[in-house]
Amino acid sequence: MIAAIPEFLSEFFHQFPRFGPPLVLSWAIVLGLELLIGKKIQGHLRPHILRVDERLRSWALSKRFRERGNAASERHERTWFMRFWTNFASAPALIVFSLAVAVWAHAAHMPHPTLWYFPGLCYLGSMSQSYVSKRIVKRVRPPREQGSFGFKMKDGSFPSGHSLTSFCFWFALAIAMRLSGAPVFEVVALSIFAVITVAFTGLSRVYMGVHFPTDVIGGFLMGLVWTLVCVVTLVPALRGF
Numbered sequence: 001m002i003a004a005i006p007e008f009l010s011e012f013f014h015q016f017p018r019f020g021p022p023l024v025l026s027w028a029i030v031l032g033l034e035l036l037i038g039k040k041i042q043g044h045l046r047p048h049i050l051r052v053d054e055r056l057r058s059w060a061l062s063k064r065f066r067e068r069g070n071a072a073s074e075r076h077e078r079t080w081f082m083r084f085w086t087n088f089a090s091a092p093a094l095i096v097f098s099l100a101v102a103v104w105a106h107a108a109h110m111p112h113p114t115l116w117y118f119p120g121l122c123y124l125g126s127m128s129q130s131y132v133s134k135r136i137v138k139r140v141r142p143p144r145e146q147g148s149f150g151f152k153m154k155d156g157s158f159p160s161g162h163s164l165t166s167f168c169f170w171f172a173l174a175i176a177m178r179l180s181g182a183p184v185f186e187v188v189a190l191s192i193f194a195v196i197t198v199a200f201t202g203l204s205r206v207y208m209g210v211h212f213p214t215d216v217i218g219g220f221l222m223g224l225v226w227t228l229v230c231v232v233t234l235v236p237a238l239r240g241f
Contacts, residue, residue, distance in 0.1 A: 004107035011106065015114050019121065019237040026233040027125045030226055034129075035136060049214045056213035057142065060206045071145055082204035089166035089201040091127065097169065098123050101176075114238045115176055121238075122172035122230045123165055126223060130161035133222075144209050153210050160211045160219035166201040167223030168230075170194035175231060179239070 058068075066073035087093065098120030105116035134156030141157045174191045202216035 004103050008103045008106045008113075011114060012102070012117065015117075015238075019114075019117070019234055022233040022237060023121060023125060023230075026229050027128065030229050031129050031132060034222060034225065035133065038137075052217075053212040053214050057206060060203075060213075061145070061209070064207055064209075065145070069145065079208075082200075082207045085197070085200040085204040086162060086208060088197070089162040089204075091165070094123050094127075094165055094169050101173065110180060112180065112239050115180055115235070118176045118230070118234060118238055119169050119172040121234060122227055123169040125230065126165045126168035126226050127161065129222060129226060130159060130164050130219070133159055134161070139212075139215070142209055142212055157211055158215045158218055159222055160202065160205050160215040162205055163198070163202040163211075163216045163219030164223045164226075167198050167220055168227050170197055171223075171227050172230065175227075175235075179235065 061068055064075060064079060065071070066075065101119055102113075102117050105113035110116065137158045138156050139158040141153050144152055171191075171194050174187060174194050177190055178187045198220070202220065205211040205216055206213050
């Protein structure tokens with residue numbers, strides 16, 4: 001598989017002029033529209049957002065701590081379990097997965113190996129969407145339980161980058177598998193795995209206290225929109241149509 005890396009790099013940069021411009025253009029349009037629509041409806045949704053955040057976050061904290069506000073009562077086994085899902089959806093993990101899938105496609109001599117760039121490109125766009133959105137929206141992170149396990153995050157809270165990028169990578173991977181002609185049961189199995197992974201990723205971000213529930217919901221919605229746009233703009237170029 002390592003021997004296929006030069007082939008992958010050569011083909012990637014050779015094909016970049018075909019998929020690069022639509023990727024960048026669609027990214028700018030989608031992000032601009034999402035931020036514009038979000039700003040227009042923010043005032044109308046704010047009461048509902050606060051209500052959802054309060055209820056779901058209270059529920060999550062009740063599962064993490066035996067006594068609310070008492071860090072010594074933390075349920076460590078559950079916390080480590082949630083920590084796994086957070087790390088599984090981290091940027092380093094998804095970057096490695098993205099590159100591994102693309103290189104594997106060349107090593108295995110798959111038909112249309114560039115089609116397997118799709119999960120990584122979809123992930124790349126979602127990661128940059130998250131980065132820019134956080135710095136424009138500037139939502140403050142949830143208050144952290146003093147003394148609890150985890151880290152205090154300093155960047156913006158909306159959207160949940162883990163939820164957004166995990167959604168885009170795993171569902172884009174299932175789409176790439178389907179378009180490559182993989183057996184239906186394999187596509188269904190991967191889709192189920194994607195649903196479980198994305199769900200636990202979002203739950204782990206609320207459980208760990210680094211995001212409000214609506215940050216996760218917003219990340220999922222942005223991920224859905226971006227994945228669908230990528231199907232329309234990127235797949236034809238990657239398949240060579």
